[in-house]
Amino acid sequence: MISLDEAVTARLESHGARFEVLVxxxxxxxxxxxxxxxxxxxxxxxxxxxxNASRGDRPAEDDLETVFETTxxxxxxxxxxxxxxxxxxxxxxxxxxxxxxxxxxDTITRNAVNPQMDNAPHPPExxxxxxxxxxxxxxxxxxxxxxxxxxxxxxxxxxxIRFEEVTxxxxxxxxxxxxxxxxxxxxxxxxxxxWQADGSWIGxxxxxxxxxxEFYDTVNEHSSGEAETELIKDKDELSTR
Numbered sequence: 379m380i381s382l383d384e385a386v387t388a389r390l391e392s393h394g395a396r397f398e399v400l401v402x403x404x405x406x407x408x409x410x411x412x413x414x415x416x417x418x419x420x421x422x423x424x425x426x427x428x429x430n431a432s433r434g435d436r437p438a439e440d441d442l443e444t445v446f447e448t449t450x451x452x453x454x455x456x457x458x459x460x461x462x463x464x465x466x467x468x469x470x471x472x473x474x475x476x477x478x479x480x481x482x483x484d485t486i487t488r489n490a491v492n493p494q495m496d497n498a499p500h501p502p503e504x505x506x507x508x509x510x511x512x513x514x515x516x517x518x519x520x521x522x523x524x525x526x527x528x529x530x531x532x533x534x535x536x537x538x539i540r541f542e543e544v545t546x547x548x549x550x551x552x553x554x555x556x557x558x559x560x561x562x563x564x565x566x567x568x569x570x571x572x573w574q575a576d577g578s579w580i581g582x583x584x585x586x587x588x589x590x591x592e593f594y595d596t597v598n599e600h601s602s603g604e605a606e607t608e609l610i611k612d613k614d615e616l617s618t619r
Contacts (some may be wrong), residue, residue, distance in 0.1 A: 385423035386456075386470055387431050390462030395441040396416040398431040399455045400424050403474055404468060407519060409459045418452060427454050466518075474518035480530055481522045483509070486539075488495055489586040490530075494538040499588040508536045542587040545569065550601050552577030558600035582610065 385400040401409075405421035408414035419425065429437040442449045446457055466474070483505045490505075491497040512532040517525060534541050543566075550558045552574075557577045559571075566585025572578055586592065597605045 380421060380423050382423050387465040388459040388462050389465055390458045394446045396429055397437055397458050398428045399458045400431055401459060406459050406464050408469050409456055422455060425451050435551055473520055475516050477523050478518055479516045482516055482525060485522060485526055488588045489541045490539050491542050491587040492538050493540050497542060497587055499591055508533050512536050541585050544587045544590060545584045547582045547608045547610055548597055549606045550579045551604050554601040555579035561596055561600050565589060
């Protein structure tokens with residue numbers, strides 16, 4: 379369950395009665411869209427249905443039966459969210475907007491590059507400032523992923539930017555290969571891997587170009603700076619290697 383401070387109220391009025399439930403705001407939006415995949419008990423603040431959540435008043439069981447044909451809160455809560463309205467305070471809206479702005483900046487930073495600077499990643503501060511300059515407003519009620527394209531359209535007149543992937547080959551010496559390759563795999567799609575006779579590991583990965591600096595830092599950290607990396611500019615090269 380979540381804390382009351384994190385929850386928003388979803389409210390449904392039907393058959394002359396009012397029903398309120400307390401739920402995580404992002405989960406409420408996912409449930410309303412029909413794409414929630416988690417455990418309901420993890421995203422609610424109370425396994426209960428209220429007539430007035432702020433006072434803790436509960437509706438009559440007869441009203442629950444009339445509207446939902448059950449008194450089970452875990453069956454009723456999703457219905458209240460789907461059919462009702464999500465109530466958020468001004469403070470909650472600001473907090474949601476700020477959190478999603480940070481998520482949006484992180485997503486763009488990890489995936490976007492500067493095509494005028496040899497596809498170098500943009501720092502988060504540059505993306506943040508450019509969004510501010512472009513006057514882009516994050517919608518706290520929409521998933522971050524659905525706002526990325528619109529944000530990029532707003533950013534392009536301000537900074538040179540595009541989404542791009544890179545393919546990187548890396549060779550890890552035998553003494554570091556076991557632990558290092560596990561970390562490196564997390565960066566993206568493993569195109570190819572080979573364990574060499576001397577125990578070293580070679581991997582070829584494709585991942586968002588914005589992660590290049592983080593990739594190099596991870597490789598160096600887990601190989602004590604002894605790994606070798608190579609940027610593969612043409613994936614067709616892989617078939618000849």
